Amino acid sequence: MKTVWILVPDGVMDSSLAITLDVLRTAQAIAARTRGVGQFQFRVLGARAQVRTGCGLRLRTDATFRQAEREGATPQWVIVPALGEYGARLAAHLSQPDALQAQRLLRALAARKLRSLRIGASCASVFLLAEAGLLAQRSATTTWWLAADFRARYPDVILDERRMVVPDGPLVTAGSAFSQLDLMLAVLGDLVGVRIADLCARYLLIDRRPSQARYMIAAHAQQHDPVIGAAERWIDEHLTEPMTVRALAQAAAMSEKTFSRRVQAATGLSPIRLIQRRRLMMATHLIETTKTPIEQVAAQVGYRDSTTLRRLIRRDLDTSPSGLR
Structure with a gap:
């Protein structure tokens, strides 16, 4: 059975995490009623057995980052929902223990160079992928209003903040926080097929948005x-x-x-x-x-x-x- 890992850093944006979980649960329900579509499972990983979201809610994880690394299992997808931080707080968080453990896990997975592995992140969590070294010389996007900070910190990444979702090899990045919806449709297209992804979009009333440009201030x-x-x-x-x-x-x-x-x-x-x-x-x-x-x-x-x-x-x-x- 295919497996999806959801990496939840401390202070994860509640809406982005909820979008990830709800879209995956909807896809599971649709896939269970559809012939010829394989099932998948997902696991929530954090730095500890319990993490706190940006709004202060407590979430029990299925395993820690370190436990997942020791297990040596390989998921089909790793998804990092958006961090609700920016500026000095975001820069400081990237060197905190939970972020460092997540980066280590991401690097360990990427080092295996498995064709089946895909990694996706949106909004400020794209910084986490770049900090782990996964985006060097690759195309990416992030939330448009963090683009200047991103370019200054990661000049070796080919950034296009106008785009909503940017795939490059095994990596997929997405823009502002609610672009997690767009990211998840891309994930489902690969995980269970375009048909199931389209059905999820219809049931959840998700419109596909290819560009962030019209939202820029x-x-x-x-x-x-x-x-x-x-x-x-x-x-x-x-x-x-x-x-x-x-x-x-x-x-x-x-x-x-x-x-x-x-x-x-x-x-x-x-x-x-x-x-x-x-x-x-x-x-x-x-x-x-x-x-x-x-x-x-x-x-x-x-x-x-x-x-x-x-x-x-x-x-x-x-x-x-x-x-x-």
Whole structure:
């Protein structure tokens, strides 16, 4: 029988843990009534026999991280629900005993290089995978508002915070806390098949969301790198005007080359893509909150016609302007 391990760090986000457990239980119930679908079991692992969630609830585990490592068993999936921490608290937690034990277990599993093993995490728990060294030179995502901190700490990870779920080899990462739903559908697709995953989505009313981009808050990135923040404000103030990288670099008092490196390091984008993202974020806001025709929205964010804006919405948000309303 296939086995899923759920690694529960101290302070796990209650909603993310509940999503994981409820989706797996629903899948078990559906699979039990479906011919030709193998059953699976799941185990909850923690640093101790009992762990405390972020909201203070106590959860009894099936085994500890150390016990699971000593047993030498190999699950088909290891899932790490979201941590409800950020900033200095998150950085400090990554070196706490429970996090270190989880990292050790993850490294031990990954070292076996078994084709059947998959590991998934969402939100701030993606930091845990990166801290364990599992994401080096791999593509990943995390919650969009922690992207700057993630890039600064793990520059060797290819991060794309616009995407909701990013698979890379045996690893699957997901965005903000409730993207645990999207992660679990990806897990079920591999574990029990797409049909059962789709049925779970229907029973639980889960909509598939390929992108985080439409949820990003335009002002948030300005809180991190002051140069990028100033550049983004300059872009926002000149949205309707023709814009070049040279003009943007001059506004930041840098050479184009230095400015491009700074933007890439802080955001993972080229200056041109940064300009496009700011225009797209403003356009998305206008489309979602007003009845302004798409042609007028395009003009308000600096595009001569709506064709380019429609293409960007399709590329980055995987939807259409009408889908945003």
